[in-house]
Amino acid sequence: MGKQLQVQAPAKINLSLDIVGLREDGYHLMEMVMQSVSLSDTITIEETAEKGIFLSSNIPYIPNDQRNIAYKAATAFYNHTKIEYQGVSIQLHKRIPSGAGLGGGSADGAAVLVGLNELYQTKLSMDELIAIGQKVGADIPFCLVGGTCFVEGIGEKITPLHNMPSCYIVIAKPYKSINTKLAFTAYDNATDIHHPNTQALLQGIEQKDLAKISSEICNVFEQTIQLKEITKIKQTMKKYGVMNAMMTGSGSAVFGIFTDESQAYKCVGKLKRQRFFAYLTKPISHGVQCTPQTTD
Incomplete structure (x- = not known):
């Protein structure tokens, strides 16, 4: 067994969500206040001897191939870092319901970026991870930063705020x-x-x-x-x-x-x-x- 690690991927809620314009490419411009919450998926990442990205999940109907945002995030990471990798196993233990507006898929994608960055000790900065992530999913930048944030653009502009009061x-x-x-x-x-x-x-x-x-x-x-x-x-x-x-x-x-x-x-x-x-x-x-x- 190679090096193995786990990443906790918290869900998010939108304390506010506003649409403030439209870009020339048709993407909506947003203003949102987003908040991480204690409901999370657990992603286990492990080096494998066999080459490839091997994705599995505890939810049978979730795709385990390039349709999954976690798989896309891994592909984007390898394309960015040019790492000659042997192979990696990514296991998703999902608790965040899908199709909910809770950012479960984006949280998984963010977790894969953070996990692979740690696994290979590539020392990518948060800004670099955000740059990779925003090409994969609009909510990935926030899921990387987390906490309480003001989010603008199509999700790529993140301004951390004071923590939300206890509740x-x-x-x-x-x-x-x-x-x-x-x-x-x-x-x-x-x-x-x-x-x-x-x-x-x-x-x-x-x-x-x-x-x-x-x-x-x-x-x-x-x-x-x-x-x-x-x-x-x-x-x-x-x-x-x-x-x-x-x-x-x-x-x-x-x-x-x-x-x-x-x-x-x-x-x-x-x-x-x-x-x-x-x-x-x-x-x-x-x-x-x-x-x-x-x-x-």
């Missing part, structure tokens, strides 16, 4: 997922969009004012997506004293901010009984993190 974040996802391309199309065809007051949200973070942060969370996608389950999740969260609840990313997961741990825990139980995927998480102050395991 409990309940995340719930319906069985239905939302296609990101369709979400953008729905937004493009919509009128009367209420946009986030991003500056007020940034001020709330600066002041470590959880009430202000909660009152300013906003996602333009939620206004254009007709999914009754989202409304049901938010109604359930309100019964357990949520400060505010909002869809994350392009959906379909919803997060709610709580100050009372026991109420948040009860809310998760209720949401599970309603047949939603539900998780009790906390905000964290970091992105993907690497832990060396064993060395021959």
Whole structure:
């Protein structure tokens, strides 16, 4: 067995998501406040004698080839570093639900970049990793940096902020997922969009004012997506004293901010009984993190 290491890949939520323009190439320009949470995938990376990228997962329907963002990230890393590699095994233990707006795929891609950088001791800087990652997935730069950040452009401009105040974040996802391309199309065809007051949200973070942060969370996608389950999740969260609840990313997961741990825990139980995927998480102050395991 060659050198092996594990990387924890945290999920993200969007405290705000705004679309502020369109680039000439058709990509939407974004302004987002993003937050890492304690729900994470675990990626195990190990050198192999056989040449190639060998990807496996605990979720049977996830592709294990170049369609997977983790595989794409590994390919991009090798193309950038020109490493003559023997081979690598990448095992994904997924806990972050897919099609949720929680950045699970991007977190896995970011974890692969950090893991391979450690495995081969290539000493690429964070800026270099971001440059590789942004070509693979729009949320990879944030997943690399993590914590609480203001994110602009198409996801490549990252400004770290003060850590979000301590709280409990309940995340719930319906069985239905939302296609990101369709979400953008729905937004493009919509009128009367209420946009986030991003500056007020940034001020709330600066002041470590959880009430202000909660009152300013906003996602333009939620206004254009007709999914009754989202409304049901938010109604359930309100019964357990949520400060505010909002869809994350392009959906379909919803997060709610709580100050009372026991109420948040009860809310998760209720949401599970309603047949939603539900998780009790906390905000964290970091992105993907690497832990060396064993060395021959």
